[in-house]
Amino acid sequence: MALLYEMAWRFLHALLYVQRALVAWFRVHIWRWKRAVVGLLLPLALGIHKLKKTGATGKRTSRRVRSGADGRTLEKLPLHLGLLITEDEIHFTDVASLVVWCMAVGISYVSVYDNQGVFRRNNSRLMEEILKQQQELLGMDSSKYSVEFLKNGTDKQEHQVLSCQSVVKVFSPEDGRLSIVQAAQQLCRAVEQKEKTLKDINVTVLDSLLRESKNIPDPDLVLKFGPVESTLGFLPWHIRLTEIISLPSHVDVSYDDLFGALQRYATCEQRLGK
Amino acid sequence: MSWIREQKPSFIERLTGNILKAGPMPKHVAFIMDGNRRFAQKAHVQRQEGHSQGFEKLAETLRWCLHLGIHEVTVYAFSIENFKRSKEEVDGLMELARQKFSRLLTEQENLEKHGVCIRVLGDLTLLPADLQQLIAKAVVATKAHNKCFLNVCFAYTSRHEIANAVKEMAWGVEQGLIKPSDVSEVLLGECLYSSNSPNPDLLIRTSGEVRLSDFLLWQTSYSCLVFQSVLWPEYSFWNLCEAVLQYQLSYQSLQKAQALHREGQELQQMEADRSCVAELLQHRGNGKPLDAQSRQKELLKYTAGREERVRCFLNALQHKRDTVFRDLSSQAVVA
Numbered sequence: 276m277a278l279l280y281e282m283a284w285r286f287l288h289a290l291l292y293v294q295r296a297l298v299a300w301f302r303v304h305i306w307r308w309k310r311a312v313v314g315l316l317l318p319l320a321l322g323i324h325k326l327k328k329t330g331a332t333g334k335r336t337s338r339r340v341r342s343g344a345d346g347r348t349l350e351k352l353p354l355h356l357g358l359l360i361t362e363d364e365i366h367f368t369d370v371a372s373l374v375v376w377c378m379a380v381g382i383s384y385v386s387v388y389d390n391q392g393v394f395r396r397n398n399s400r401l402m403e404e405i406l407k408q409q410q411e412l413l414g415m416d417s418s419k420y421s422v423e424f425l426k427n428g429t430d431k432q433e434h435q436v437l438s439c440q441s442v443v444k445v446f447s448p449e450d451g452r453l454s455i456v457q458a459a460q461q462l463c464r465a466v467e468q469k470e471k472t473l474k475d476i477n478v479t480v481l482d483s484l485l486r487e488s489k490n491i492p493d494p495d496l497v498l499k500f501g502p503v504e505s506t507l508g509f510l511p512w513h514i515r516l517t518e519i520i521s522l523p524s525h526v527d528v529s530y531d532d533l534f535g536a537l538q539r540y541a542t543c544e545q546r547l548g549k
Numbered sequence: 550m551s552w553i554r555e556q557k558p559s560f561i562e563r564l565t566g567n568i569l570k571a572g573p574m575p576k577h578v579a580f581i582m583d584g585n586r587r588f589a590q591k592a593h594v595q596r597q598e599g600h601s602q603g604f605e606k607l608a609e610t611l612r613w614c615l616h617l618g619i620h621e622v623t624v625y626a627f628s629i630e631n632f633k634r635s636k637e638e639v640d641g642l643m644e645l646a647r648q649k650f651s652r653l654l655t656e657q658e659n660l661e662k663h664g665v666c667i668r669v670l671g672d673l674t675l676l677p678a679d680l681q682q683l684i685a686k687a688v689v690a691t692k693a694h695n696k697c698f699l700n701v702c703f704a705y706t707s708r709h710e711i712a713n714a715v716k717e718m719a720w721g722v723e724q725g726l727i728k729p730s731d732v733s734e735v736l737l738g739e740c741l742y743s744s745n746s747p748n749p750d751l752l753i754r755t756s757g758e759v760r761l762s763d764f765l766l767w768q769t770s771y772s773c774l775v776f777q778s779v780l781w782p783e784y785s786f787w788n789l790c791e792a793v794l795q796y797q798l799s800y801q802s803l804q805k806a807q808a809l810h811r812e813g814q815e816l817q818q819m820e821a822d823r824s825c826v827a828e829l830l831q832h833r834g835n836g837k838p839l840d841a842q843s844r845q846k847e848l849l850k851y852t853a854g855r856e857e858r859v860r861c862f863l864n865a866l867q868h869k870r871d872t873v874f875r876d877l878s879s880q881a882v883v884a
Contacts, residue, residue, distance in 0.1 A: 277571070284571035291798065361802070390806055448813065451770065452734050459715040459737060463729035466719040473723065476716040478708045503802040504795055508770045508810060515708060515763040519774070543758075548630020 346381035353495035361501030371404035390507035575750035584756030584780030664696025670742035671705035685877035714740035
């Protein structure tokens with residue numbers, strides 16, 4: 276009997292696997308079909324004979340001009356958007372594109388996270404990619420946008436620009452529970468040295484200690500990329516009211532995917548307990 | 550209506566349950582039971598009725614969980630933020646809680662038969678005194694049961710829970726039971742209200758909202774999160790199966806992530822112990838550097854000492870908490 280159930284379970288999961296694979300396949304092929312149609316019809320409609328760059332960047336450059344205007348059409352924009360990559364293989368170019376689109380749409384703080392610390396270890400590579408994508412995607416508008424990178428742990432600015440419009444920050448699991456533990460140790464030491472009493476320890480005090488080290492507001496929205504349904508240790512203290520929107524993958528992600536998620540966020544209603 | 554449902558599952562429910570159980574099953578599921586008020590609006594009934602139906606759905610869900618072999622359930626019944634609601638609604642919810650906990654106390658035999666242990670997590674001092682006493686009685690009465698566990702988060706927010714855990718550790722330091730350097734991720738976890746439970750494997754939020762709303766933020770860092778659009782009073786066995794299926798699909802990745810995290814924790818602890826030993830040796834030192842073997846011996850000695858300190862502290866903390874509940878519950882008897 277147990278064997279029968281196990282077979283049924285395997286069959287069920289095989290079906291789900293096939294369904295997921297089909298959905299992913301359709302996602303890629305419908306996009307390619309769309310691009311082909313646009314690629315054919317647009318130049319015909321505008322009478323342009325030269326086709327601009329094709330390939331992976333094609334869908335990104337076609338969105339170049341609208342970004343700023345798009346941001347203004349949304350009812351609300353997150354002040355801080357977190358990009359949570361749960362996939363094992365990370366494509367820096369795609370992540371950089373996401374960051375640049377967020378900047379273009381008008382999001383002030385963008386953070387990037389993965390639970391293996393890949394972004395943290397490759398901070399400079401990510402920065403380079405972001406600057407590259409800024410040029411490529413925003414083209415002649417790129418001078419209007421400037422990005423400030425905050426290094427993890429310290430607030431040394433890696434890349435200083437004159438007018439800051441967006442702040443990009445990289446997080447890893449050390450910024451989550453471990454930060455809370457460090458704040459706890461600090462408070463315990465203060466109690467040991469009689470600088471503080473037990474009454475001085477509350478949510479507000481802990482929150483301001485944690486805020487000090489991060490220097491960034493709580494994320495309003497987290498976009499989770501990949502099939503893993505978990506926050507994987509991303510800033511547990513800070514995500515108390517964060518909307519978590521899942522997207523299938525960050526690989527070959529399009530601006531439309533991002534904007535769709537932002538539209539969904541704009542319609543969320545936060546009652547804050549009331 | 551009762552907390553315990555005796556109803557047996559239907560044939561198709563049993564069949565589905567057995568198929569699901571061929572794969573990995575969550576042992577502890579947490580629910581954010583959202584959507585009572587929207588349900589009330591939809592069904593054109595009073596809000597209070599919506600909350601009441603929500604409780605009925607809870608009892609039903611507990612039965613389904615037991616049939617699926619899920620022996621621990623944590624629910625978000627009332628947030629500290631919910632005190633912001635109208636006095637009428639808050640009073641109504643407190644009255645509902647009074648009724649349900651009173652009812653629970655009359656069902657003790659049944660609870661014992663099924664081995665149900667009820668725990669209430671939150672800052673109970675924020676609740677009316679009589680409700681505190683009722684809750685304390687229920688907790689004390691079911692403390693020894695160990696077949697299945699229901700954790701009710703009442704007057705709870707995760708940030709308060711974490712801040713309270715930090716306060717407890719500071720109390721430990723004040724009492725001389727532990728040192729500030731003993732504070733670690735593991736120890737903080739043991740000081741939360743939920744310290745007697747493992748972390749939830751699966752967190753389910755109903756009504757379509759996709760946020761955690763200050764619920765088990767620490768404990769669900771590596772849990773499977775499932776957001777379902779169904780309103781809580783309309784929750785069905787099939788919705789639960791869907792969530793379990795989602796858990797099974799994420800299982801391998803989550804196991805990997807949890808293992809990675811545990812490894813990191815152990816490394817962190819070892820590093821912390823090493824630096825404490827180095828500091829100790831420096832203070833004690835007479836200039837002569839120790840050889841590797843002696844250093845290792847000192848490290849083992851230090852770790853054993855730390856673990857003993859922590860064990861004593863946790864015992865003292867548990868005793869302190871048990872005393873609070875016992876005192877509260879005995880007050881009710883006198884009254």
